[in-house]
Amino acid sequence: MAYGRRASVVFLARAAIALAILARGIVPLGAGELRTWTSADGRFTTQAELVEIKGDQVVLKQASGNAITVPISALSQTDRDFLTKPVPAKEAPKVEPPVAKGEPKAGTPAALIARVAAEDPPFAYEPVKEFSTAxxxxxxxIAVSRDETRVLTCxxxxxxxxxxxxxxxxxxxxQLDRTGLLDRAALSKDGKIAVVTDRTKIEVFNALSGKLVRSDxxxxGAELKIEDLRISDDSQWYCAITHTRRVLRRGLTDGRTFASPPIAMRGDRGGPFTAIGPLARTILMDSGxxxxxxLFFRESPARMQSDPLPVAEKVFPTAAACSPNIWSIATDDLNYYFYINRGGKYQHFGPMDTRGSLIRQMVISSNEGIISLLGDxxxxxxxxxxxxxxxxxLLPYPHLEKQIGPSGVSLFFAQGNKLCYWQAxxxxxxxxxxxxxxxxxxxDKQYALLDELADECLADPERxxxxESPKFDSLIDNLDSPISMKGLGPLEFGQRQKQANEWLAKNPKSVAARVLVARFHVAEGWDARGSGFADTVTREGAEKFQASITAAxxxxxxxxxxxxxxxxxxxLWFTIAKAESWDGARLAPYLARFFKRYPTYHKGHALIAERLLPRWGGDEGETxxxxxxxxxxxGGEQxxxxxxxxxxxxxxxxxxxxxxEESGLDYDRTLRGLAALARDEFSRNFAANYGLYFAGLKRDREQALRFADLFEDTRFGWLRRPWRSDYAYENTLRWLDDGS
Structure with a gap:
């Protein structure tokens, strides 16, 4: 199930990725030959030249030579405008430039790896439109229509x-037929209806003419401040939430009205956050x-049904967002959580790190592919x-208040009476x-191409x-676990395991398939056993664990x-050895080969170090x-x-x-290694956290300050690892600041 992806997204995703996954964008752009085509929601692009227009579809020829047919309605407004210009079809096939010596041929796994390994471009917002509202x-x-075609300024x-x-x-x-103070304003999805509230009434306008349609x-007759306001995506309802925690829901066509009593607070730590779903049927509200x-709105009889959102952690939300299949909240412990509807049941994800930012606005994009968070x-x-x-x-004008647009990648803000519309x-x-x-x-079960890609990864040791992992590890990691939080299409764990076995059956000599299948067996075994000590494992769990490890x-x-x-x-082999309690004699030849071939591969060494701990039968100090x-x-710095x-x-x-002192490990050497590791930009945050943590344990203020200085970019300043609690992290910072 695509979970909210619109047809344009699905089509372009398949056209630009599935049909030409290894060829897209790898060959150089020829001057005047190609242009960038973008999907209507801006999420997908492809480089192609126009061939011809067929009714409501357009035929594009990609750089690889593949021809794709795309509905014009699936393209961005810029592309649709381009198509209104007379662009003749090409009379002769385009001659591809020769491949430079040493450059991988386009459309091959080697070319994909070369592209992926290239430096990432800088990422920042860019202006789309700025104009005066005089x-x-x-x-x-500021209120923006969900399709981002119109904006209301007040x-x-x-x-x-x-x-x-x-x-x-x-x-x-x-211009809306009103003047004076207001609380909230909203536009419908298509920007044709506007709703504005003040303390005594809610007014509905025709946004195209500005005429007042109705005043509720x-x-x-009470004076109520409106805290949140939304027009449903089908333009059938508006929904408002008052400062007294009442829900007001009114039909835009039939005038049906529902006004709830105040929603009672269960606690005493309330915050001013609410989130209204796109159909005005689901509401998230702070409970205290x-x-x-x-809250769920029930049509008959008209009422609100309230259920607590199942949050396991004792944290307090600061912002929330709703979409048809996703609920999301941000919390005061600098994390966010979300819940995705899968077959009628909501699966919980989180906590996810907000990188030290207290979130005050959340937006889930209309295609449910993006969650955007605006923090302090x-x-x-x-x-x-x-x-x-x-x-x-990177944000423009950081001193100005911002508002995330409905697409999740747009940004709206004002400079006096100038409206600024930027997009990333x-x-x-x-x-x-x-x-x-x-x-x-x-x-797509392209197992032969995956084997070819695996061979290229094994031949190239650079990450x-x-x-921080070798290329082959990265390949296995992307197949081993559900990469997308929304799932790899239909490929949940059981389906991915089934496909891995199918891949191995088709090519028993495939190294990647064998590693992947073994990895699935190991994961299946530990899942059956559980993570507790041996005396907590059930007989059935132990038998399943043993069978899975043997299969691996x-x-x-x-x-x-x-x-x-x-x-x-x-x-993986060392994991199996640990699970089966191999003795040193059985493990020694593999360990010798491993160290000779991969002396700096710390993941393998870590498994051996863990295996030598007393809890797994090792001697004291052996680790x-x-x-x-x-x-x-x-030796040396490495x-x-x-x-x-x-x-x-x-x-x-x-x-x-x-x-x-307990482990017998060398503190000075540890910090020396972390300082060297910090010179690698990718590993700097890891090194800074552990350096600060270990220096804090030893109360070594000089070294702690040295590693704290590595947090030069607050967007990447803090990860939970290695801190075992918020208190431990905050206590170290307090000691660093004032010596307490």
């Missing part, structure tokens, strides 16, 4: 006016305790739910390209710029008996001696880096107080 003196309220004073504007041209559409008094009220200091985080990619765009086009960053490519090949070992054995198993295979031997044998990473991996198995 004769308004200033802009106090000046909130006794002589204040409200104007509707065409966002594409900046031309005035109408507040219930019982950690679990927000989830006007910082924005854009979460792509299809790829799990997080973007932190999600860059085709390496990780997003890689995720789309790998997961689409797997979903991609967006990960038998699947992976041919790879381990080959001349050059990949590092990821060794990592520390192994970590030291690895660092010494690697040895210090591996040493520091292994210390970070095993620290959670020791008590926080006296960690270095």
């Amino acid at each position: 004769p308004q003196r200033r802009i106090d309220r 000046c909130n004073d006794t002589a204040g006016t409200c104007f509707v504007w065409n966002l594409a041209t900046g031309e005035k559409v109408s 008094p507040m219930p019982d 305790d950690p679990k927000p009220d989830l 200091a006007n910082r924005v985080q854009i979460v792509d739910l299809f790829t799990n990619q997080n973007y932190f765009p 086009v999600l860059p085709k960053q390496g990780r997003a390209i890689w995720v789309h490519a790998v997961t689409t090949l797997f979903a 991609f710029p967006f990960t 070992r038998e699947t992976l054995a041919p790879v381990m008996e080959s001349d050059n198993p990949p590092a990821r295979a060794y990592s 520390g001696r192994y970590i030291q031997s690895v660092g010494d044998q690697v 040895g210090d880096i591996v040493y520091a990473r292994l210390v970070a991996d095993v620290h959670r198995y020791y008590s926080r107080t006296g960690f270095f």
